[in-house]
Amino acid sequence: QVQLMESGGGSVQAGGSLRLSCAASGNTYGERCMGGFRQPAPGKTREGVAAIDSDGRTSYADSVKGRFTISQDSASNTLQRQMNSLKPEDTAMYYCAAVDGGPVPLSQLLAAGTYNYWGQGIQVTVSS
Numbered sequence: 001q002v003q004l005m006e007s008g009g010g011s012v013q014a015g016g017s018l019r020l021s022c023a024a025s026g027n028t029y030g031e032r033c034m035g036g037f038r039q040p041a042p043g044k045t046r047e048g049v050a051a052i053d054s055d056g057r058t059s060y061a062d063s064v065k066g067r068f069t070i071s072q073d074s075a076s077n078t079l080q081r082q083m084n085s086l087k088p089e090d091t092a093m094y095y096c097a098a099v100d101g102g103p104v105p106l107s108q109l110l111a112a113g114t115y116n117y118w119g120q121g122i123q124v125t126v127s128s
Helices: none
Strands: 002-007 010-013 020-028 032-039 047-052 059-060 068-073 078-083 092-100 122-127
Touching: 002 092, 020 092, 020 122, 032 068, 032 078, 047 068, 047 078, 059 068, 068 092, 078 092
Parallel strands: 010 122
Antiparallel strands: 002 020, 020 078, 032 047, 032 092, 047 059, 068 078, 092 122
């Protein structure tokens, strides 16, 4: 089992930046893909935002390309999501996710069904 603990959310004005962290604990040995998702409101679709596989390949949603950067520190088992030039439409509950094993197809990195471990979620609010 892997537990994911998120931190770093909050409120910011449009154009500002936030950095989200996701620390993995538990059975963290072996390869792992990790992803960042967001859900604008309860009942809305959880959208894949950015993901990184065990080989360091990344995938980004078109809506965040050039603004968000995802990285993984294998030594500390921490996922980082740097979010710059934030817009009001980025407001959502943000989740990190993980799946054990080797690389997955790039086309599946932003699919929620790829992942079997989820963080508790953290709110990001961007005001205009």
